[in-house]
Amino acid sequence: MKIDSSRCVDCFNCISSCPKGGLQFKAVSPFKHQETAALKTDEPKVKANESRRAFFAAGATIAASFPFISTLAQRMRHGKKDGKCKGDGCCNGKGKHGNHKHKPNGLPLVPPGAISIERFKDVCTGCQICVTRCPSHVLKPSGLEYGFDYMLKPHMAYIDSYCNYECTVCSEVCPTHAIKPLTKEEKATTQVGVATFCINRCIVNTEGTDCGACSEHCPTQAVHMVPFKGTLTIPEVNPDLCIGCGGCESICPVRPMRAIFVQPNKIQKFVEKPKEEEIKKVEIDDFGF
Ligand code: SF4
Ligand code: SF4
Ligand code: SF4
Incomplete structure (x- = not known):
């Protein structure tokens, strides 16, 4: 044969x-x-x-060096896994301007429709069809994010792009249903993770300057600006509206660690669909804004 x-x-x-x-x-x-x-x-x-x-x-x-680079890159963007809060205002003491869960949980982010990390690890064969078809290029072969036995299975990485609000391509092309078929409505309400805001990294706080790029790029208005000092406004996240699309993380200008990043869910949840007038069409130009 x-x-x-x-x-x-x-x-x-x-x-x-x-x-x-x-x-x-x-x-x-x-x-x-x-x-x-x-x-x-x-x-x-x-x-x-x-x-x-x-x-x-x-x-x-x-590809011996690849997994370490991939895992290190994620740590660079999010900060140290389970890093201790230094009491420096990162969570503002009481989580006032953040959801008080800013320490990265170190979990991989699975695409909408995967249902849970454990199920995805079992069902995905790592064929890479979704990776090649993802129009936003947020699906990447994993390094050690799922563990050594599961290397190259895809995970989502919001390096310079995000999961498009209306896209269901990966759920349509997956031959094993590791990513289950989703309607646009189901996709828009599937929460793969929740955005976490670190006030101590945000340039509104550290440099006293206007920003709000994350809020501009949030399709659900889960991250919105609230009064801060003087005329300045600062982001605040409503976890009940956030779907973990990464619009905010991918656009945040703070380096090396982003001031806002998506904390993956172990098991995906569903959120309420935002009102039609709150849904934003997000387009990023050459300058990222
Ligand atoms: S839903 Fe679309 S943009 Fe999001 S990961 Fe899947 S293919 Fe990529
Ligand atoms: S298309 Fe499905 S089986 Fe293939 S790598 Fe993507 S999630 Fe895994
Ligand atoms: S807060 Fe960030 S991750 Fe959550 S829906 Fe808005 S842009 Fe997406």
Whole structure:
């Protein structure tokens, strides 16, 4: 049997479905003309999971530095996982201008429709179709975010983009329903995480300047500006309206750690749809505003 590699989407369903354990992954040298997968009927059975693990382990070795870079990049944007509040006003003592949960929980952010992190880890095969089709390029292959055994399964990273409010592309193309099909209405009310605001990083507080970019780019108005000092206004997050789309995080100008970032939910929740007049069409120009 020969496998047409130009049509294979690397979903690996054939490996786990073959009752004889006859299909397995094989690293193929680009310089040798070998078959991309082999059917070995007279060799000992190789369990699908072992074969699959070996395949990823080989890939992991080749990309040894990638997971650490990916994980470090997330820490740079959000701050240290479970970092201690230094009492420096980051949560304003009483969480007045934030939701008092500013310490990154270190969880990966799964796309809307994944339902929960644990379910996604089990069902996703890491075929990367959603990654290549995501128009916003927020879906990225993971490093160590899910753990070593789950490397390359996609997670959402709001580096310079966000999950489009009306987009349901990944839920439409996922062949395994690791991302369940969602209507636009369901997508717009699925909460993948909640934005967390750190007043001690925000330039309105640290530099006494106007900003409000996060509020400008929030499609649900979950983050809105409230009076601060003098004529200045500062962001405040309503977690009941936030869907964790990352509009605020991706536009926040504070570096290296953003003053607002999305804290992932372990299990996705549903929020109420904002009133029509509150929904914003967000377009980012060349300058990010
Ligand atoms: S819903 Fe759309 S923008 Fe969001 S992650 Fe999926 S494909 Fe990307
Ligand atoms: S979520 Fe679906 S489309 Fe994306 S990598 Fe996993 S199985 Fe493939
Ligand atoms: S607060 Fe941020 S993450 Fe939440 S809905 Fe608004 S832009 Fe999206």
